[in-house]
Amino acid sequence: MAFINFLKPKNQLEEGGRTAAPVHEDAGEPEKTCPNCHKAIPLSRLWANHLVCPCGHHFRMKARQRLAMIADKGSFRELFRQVKAGNPLDFPGYAEKIDTVRTASGEEEAVICGTAEVDGQSCCLFAMEPYFMMGSMGSAVGEKITRLFEYATEHRLPVIGFTVSGGARMQEGLLSLMQMAKTSAAVKRHSDAGLLYVAVLTDPTTGGVTASFAMEADIILAEPGATVGFAGARVIEQTTRKSLPKGFQTAEFVLQHGFVDTIVPRAGQKQMLAEILRLHNGG
Amino acid sequence: MTQTPYSKVKLARENTRPTGLDYISNLFQGFLELHGDRRFGDDTAIVGGIARLNGTPVTVIAIEKGHTAKERSYRNFGAPNPEGYRKALRLMKQAEKFGRPVICFIDTSGAYCGIGAEERGQGQAIAENLMEMSILCVPIVSVLIGEGGSGGALALAVADRVFMLENAVYSVISPEGCASILWKDAAKADAAAASLKLTAQDARNLGVIEGIISEENLGRQPFYQNLRNLLWDQLEELSADPDLVGKRYDRFRRIGTSGLQG
Numbered sequence: 001m002a003f004i005n006f007l008k009p010k011n012q013l014e015e016g017g018r019t020a021a022p023v024h025e026d027a028g029e030p031e032k033t034c035p036n037c038h039k040a041i042p043l044s045r046l047w048a049n050h051l052v053c054p055c056g057h058h059f060r061m062k063a064r065q066r067l068a069m070i071a072d073k074g075s076f077r078e079l080f081r082q083v084k085a086g087n088p089l090d091f092p093g094y095a096e097k098i099d100t101v102r103t104a105s106g107e108e109e110a111v112i113c114g115t116a117e118v119d120g121q122s123c124c125l126f127a128m129e130p131y132f133m134m135g136s137m138g139s140a141v142g143e144k145i146t147r148l149f150e151y152a153t154e155h156r157l158p159v160i161g162f163t164v165s166g167g168a169r170m171q172e173g174l175l176s177l178m179q180m181a182k183t184s185a186a187v188k189r190h191s192d193a194g195l196l197y198v199a200v201l202t203d204p205t206t207g208g209v210t211a212s213f214a215m216e217a218d219i220i221l222a223e224p225g226a227t228v229g230f231a232g233a234r235v236i237e238q239t240t241r242k243s244l245p246k247g248f249q250t251a252e253f254v255l256q257h258g259f260v261d262t263i264v265p266r267a268g269q270k271q272m273l274a275e276i277l278r279l280h281n282g283g
Numbered sequence: 284m285t286q287t288p289y290s291k292v293k294l295a296r297e298n299t300r301p302t303g304l305d306y307i308s309n310l311f312q313g314f315l316e317l318h319g320d321r322r323f324g325d326d327t328a329i330v331g332g333i334a335r336l337n338g339t340p341v342t343v344i345a346i347e348k349g350h351t352a353k354e355r356s357y358r359n360f361g362a363p364n365p366e367g368y369r370k371a372l373r374l375m376k377q378a379e380k381f382g383r384p385v386i387c388f389i390d391t392s393g394a395y396c397g398i399g400a401e402e403r404g405q406g407q408a409i410a411e412n413l414m415e416m417s418i419l420c421v422p423i424v425s426v427l428i429g430e431g432g433s434g435g436a437l438a439l440a441v442a443d444r445v446f447m448l449e450n451a452v453y454s455v456i457s458p459e460g461c462a463s464i465l466w467k468d469a470a471k472a473d474a475a476a477a478s479l480k481l482t483a484q485d486a487r488n489l490g491v492i493e494g495i496i497s498e499e500n501l502g503r504q505p506f507y508q509n510l511r512n513l514l515w516d517q518l519e520e521l522s523a524d525p526d527l528v529g530k531r532y533d534r535f536r537r538i539g540t541s542g543l544q545g
Binding site for chain 1: 394395396397398400401402403404405406407409410411413414415417418433434437438440441453454455456460461464465474478479480481485486489491531532535536538539540541542543544545
C-alpha cells in the first residue's frame with residue numbers, strides 16, 4: 001500500500017524523505033540535521049568529532065577550525081593577512097558583498113595562510129574559507145597563495161593546503177582567471193626546488209581552483225564525500241542532456257578515476273599529514 | 284557603429300569569422316598536423332603541429348570551432364576535452380626539445396563540460412598546462428581570435444605575449460552564466476558582459492594582454508600579412524631574451540596586484 005505513504009507527512013517516511021529535526025522541548029541543546037542520515041545531532045557531539053556526523057558525513061568547516069585541528073597547539077603564525085581584495089572592475093554590488101561577508105565570517109579573505117608545526121615539523125599551511133564567498137579565488141586569494149608558495153620556496157618548507165572553492169571569483173573577471181596561472185607558476189617553482197606540497201580537497205573543490213593549485217600537489221588527499229570537479233554538475237547536465245552517473249564528482253569518483261591519491265576522514269588527517277611530512281624529511 | 288561589450292561577445296561567436304585552421308593555412312607554410320595525446324585519444328577541438336613561419340619551423344596549436352554545422356559538430360564546437368590540452372602540452376614539450384617557438388590560437392567558449400571530460404580530469408589537464416607552460420624554455424605567443432572562455436582558454440595562454448583581435452573577448456565566465464548565477468536571470472547577459480570587462484580594450488587596460496590586432500581586412504591577405512609580421516617581430520625579440528622564463532613569471536605575477544590592499 002505504497003500510496004498510503006504518500007499521504008503521511010514526509011518526516012514519517014523511513015527513507016529518502018528529508019526529515020525535519022525532531023523537537024525535544026525539554027532537551028534545550030542546539031542540534032544540526034545531517035543531510036545524509038537525516039538525524040538531528042547535538043552540536044556538542046559534532047564539535048567533539050571535528051564536525052563529522054556519526055554516519056560519516058563531513059560538515060563544512062571554517063578555515064580556522066581546520067588550522068586548529070592540524071597545527072600543533074599555538075604553532076600557527078598567520079602570514080599576509082593584510083592582503084585584501086579591492087573592487088578592481090567596479091563590479092556592481094561587489095564592494096557591499098565583500099563588506100557583508102567580512103562581517104559575517106570574521107575573515108578578510110577566502111584563504112588563511114601561515115606557517116605552523118604539524119607534530120613538531122615545520123611547514124607552510126593554508127586553508128580556504130567556505131563561509132567567505134564559498135572560497136572563491138580573486139586577486140587577493142591568488143596573491144596570498146602565491147606569496148605562501150614563494151615564502152615556502154625561499155625558506156625550503158613543505159606546503160599543506162586545504163582547498164574549498166566554488167572557483168574563480170567572477171566579480172573580479174579576468175583578474176581572477178589570471179590567478180590560476182599565477183598560483184600555478186608559484187607552485188611549479190616550489191616543486192622544482194624539490195619541495196613537497198600536499199593538498200587536501202574538501203567540499204566543494206571546483207572550477208578554477210581544481211584547474212590550478214588543487215590538482216598540482218605531489219600528494220592529493222580528499223575528504224569523504226567531498227564534491228571535486230571542474231565544471232558544475234548542473235552545467236554538465238544542461239550541456240550533455242544526460243543524467244549524471246551515481247556519485248559523479250564525489251571524492252570517491254575522482255579517486256576511482258585516478259585523480260586523488262587517497263581519501264582520509266577528518267579524524268585521521270593530522271596523523272596522515274604528519275606521517276607524509278616525516279616520509280619526506282628522510283625520517 | 285559602436286559595439287557594446289555584449290554585441291562583441293556575439294560577434295566573437297560568429298561562425299563566419301576565421302577559425303584556427305584558417306589562421307594556420309594563411310599564416311604558415313607546410314603545416315604538418317600531429318595528432319593525439321599519447322594517453323587516451325585525439326581531440327578534434329584542438330589542432331596542432333609543426334609549420335614554417337617565414338621559413339622558420341614553429342609549433343602551432345589552435346582551438347578549432349569549424350564553420351559549417353557539420354564541421355562544428357566534428358570539432359565539438361571548439362570545446363576541448365582533457366586530451367586536447369594534453370596533446371597541446373605534448374607538442375609544446377616537443378617544441379622545447381627542438382628549440383621551436385610556440386604559437387597558440389584561442390577560440391573557445393570554454394573547456395568541454397561533459398561527463399567523460401570530468402572522468403578524465405579536465406581540471407587536472409588544465410592545471411598541468413598552466414604549470415608546465417610557466418617554465419617552458421621557448422617563446423610562447425598566444426592570440427585570442429574569437430572567444431576566450433575561462434580556464435579552457437587560459438590553458439593555451441600562459442604565454443610571453445598575448446594578443447587579442449579587436450572583437451575577441453576574454454572572460455572568466457560567459458556573460459549568460461554570470462547573469463544567471465549573480466542575478467538569477469540569463470537575460471541580463473548584456474549588463475554582465477559590461478561588468479565583466481571582457482573586451483580586448485578592457486583586457487589591455489587590466490594589463491592582461493600586450494596588444495590588440497585590428498580586424499581591418501579580417502580574413503584577407505593584408506590582415507594575415509600584418510599578423511605574420513607581428514608574430515615574427517615578437518618571436519625575434521623573445522628568442523633573444525636570456526631571461527624568458529623569469530619574465531614570463533613576472534608577467535603573471537603582477538597581474539591583479541595593483542588593486543590590492545596590503
